Amino acid sequence: MAYREKAGWLSLFAMVVTFGPYFTITGLHSVPSEALPNLRQLGLFAVAAVVQAMILGAGHLYLRRGAVQEARMGLDERDGAIKRESISWAYYVPIAGTIVVGCVMPFNSSGWSIVNAALFMMIAAEMVHYGVVVFSYRGQA
């Protein structure tokens, strides 16, 4: 498996195990809109973000140890093509997110609902990006 495919799987894994629970907990216990700043919600987000950073940091170190030369090498033309394709697919998610979060939600929601919806769209865009990356590498393996 290519180093960059492994890195893609790692990013997907890190997002699922950190922001999966974050959005599950947030969805189960709806946050009062007026509670801004909400320290409990901020704390939950901080935990998810820090754990994600730790998983990514440790994971990349581990992957680099196993493929030093490949990790040092820049993107080759196939990597570049896959990256461009994945970004072009992921581009539509923030566009849809901007419409929903910025143009629709302000009329019927407020506070953390909007914040979490924006966060969700960012994570969704990243999921699509890395999903297309691993799918493309798998398809060409």
Added chain:
Amino acid sequence: MIEGTISNRMRMLRFHKGEMSQAELGELIGVTRQTIAAIESGKYSPSLEAAFRIAHVFGVDLDEVFQWGVKGAS
């Protein structure tokens, strides 16, 4: 648009080049071993520049490495 498929003789050319490995070829071309494997299996079409580099490494013309055939043509 004319539909076609690209095939290649890279495996055979590597064999004739002293059983050159995919990693060695990749290093000379500036791509990863996985990219060479994807090109060889026909799952990725290289850029024209990379194709010329590959032909140069084997010391042959481009059409001795890559062939293009019209789909459905006998």
